[in-house]
Amino acid sequence: MSYQEKRTITMILTGIILLSSFVLYAVLRIQADIAVLGDLKFWAIAMLVFIGIGIGATILTQILFHIVFAVSVAVVEERDHAGCDEGKVETIIKREMVEDERDKTIELKSNSIGYAFSGFGFLAGLILLAVTGSAVYLLFSLFGAFSIGSILEGFVKLNLYRKGC
Amino acid sequence: MTQAELAEKAGVSRQTVVAIEAGKYAPTLELAFRIADAFGVPIGEVFLCDASEDGK
Numbered sequence: 001m002s003y004q005e006k007r008t009i010t011m012i013l014t015g016i017i018l019l020s021s022f023v024l025y026a027v028l029r030i031q032a033d034i035a036v037l038g039d040l041k042f043w044a045i046a047m048l049v050f051i052g053i054g055i056g057a058t059i060l061t062q063i064l065f066h067i068v069f070a071v072s073v074a075v076v077e078e079r080d081h082a083g084c085d086e087g088k089v090e091t092i093i094k095r096e097m098v099e100d101e102r103d104k105t106i107e108l109k110s111n112s113i114g115y116a117f118s119g120f121g122f123l124a125g126l127i128l129l130a131v132t133g134s135a136v137y138l139l140f141s142l143f144g145a146f147s148i149g150s151i152l153e154g155f156v157k158l159n160l161y162r163k164g165c
Numbered sequence: 166m167t168q169a170e171l172a173e174k175a176g177v178s179r180q181t182v183v184a185i186e187a188g189k190y191a192p193t194l195e196l197a198f199r200i201a202d203a204f205g206v207p208i209g210e211v212f213l214c215d216a217s218e219d220g221k
Contacts, residue, residue: 002180095169100177102190161180164189 003069003096004103005161010065011058012154018054019147022046038136047143069093106160114153121145166204174203 025046029035035042073096074089125141168186172179175196184190185200192200201208
């Protein structure tokens with residue numbers, strides 16, 4: 001499995017954990033009567049906080065992933081060649097991390113699917129707003145569509161890496 | 166020449182070389198030239214265009 005595939009899996013997992021955390025947070029708040037579904041301000045603040053946490057968590061996860069990846073390369077090198085040459089490890093890491101035209105093509109293709117999903121989410125939100133008359137559904141729909149869209153983007157990327165593009 | 170060596174010479178990842186070999190990725194003309202250049206042969210000796218695959 002390539003560096004890019006492993007990185008994509010890490011991002012998918014981060015996205016799933018964040019979305020699940022938000023859903024859990026929302027359900028618990030509603031069940032405990034701390035928040036009402038129609039309180040737009042409360043949900044807008046909660047979503048902003050989760051978006052902030054998401055950005056922070058993604059950056060942190062990528063840093064941690066890179067450290068773990070570098071350590072694993074060094075461990076494999078040490079095991080296979082009995083002696084860890086720092087320069088060689090650095091070369092292997094650089095070689096694995098190369099981002100080329102195929103990665104960019106895959107990125108573009110997966111982005112377009114992610115954006116399309118987000119667009120459908122907006123449309124679904126508008127339909128919900130038109131049917132129920134409550135803007136909170138539009139808010140949830142938008143948040144969900146962007147979150148699921150980004151996770152879907154990861155899965156599409158993985159599929160393109162595996163099946164080709 | 167190993168896949169890793171070719172990848173390094175062409176400035177791409179080894180996975181891209183593997184994908185091209187397996188027919189899972191069609192390189193751009195620029196990359197095709199770089200790969201041919203790495204082998205020191207004309208591009209036509211490395212890549213063949215099968216027009217029937219495009220339904221032409």
